[in-house]
Structure formats: C-alpha cells, structure tokens
Amino acid sequence: MKKMRGFMQNMEKWDFNFKNLASVQFSHKPNLEQYKNSYLAQEWTYLQKEYGYSKLIQRGDVWYAIK
DSSP: OHHHHHHHHHHHHHHHHHTTOSOEEESSOTTSGGGTTSHHHHHHHHHHHHHOOOEEEEETTEEEEEO
16 A cells, blocks of 8 residues: 555656656656556556556657657
C-alpha cells in the first residue's frame, strides 16, 4: 500500500504540472520488460490512460511520449 501511495503522490505532481509541459520525456524507455513493475512503467501507463499518449519516439538518449 505504501508503494501505491508514493506512486499516486507522484501522479498528483504530474497532474499539477502537466498542463504546462511542452513535452513528456523519459530517460529510459518505460515499456521495456525490465521496467514492467517500476514507477517508470506506471507513469507511462498513466499517461496513456489519462492523457491519450500512444507511442514513444527516441531522439538521442531521450524518449518522447507522443499522442
């Protein structure tokens, strides 16, 4: 339960700032098998469900979420 609370607090911060973001960037590709149980993967799933993001594009060392 504590782990989920930390995730939700993180998402509240995302929601608070999300309207002002020009882009969503990840330092690691969040949909890889090795991250399936991580906050990184949970954040990607959240962005897909709540904000309609559907794919990731790599530019250099950064992954950009695309609607």
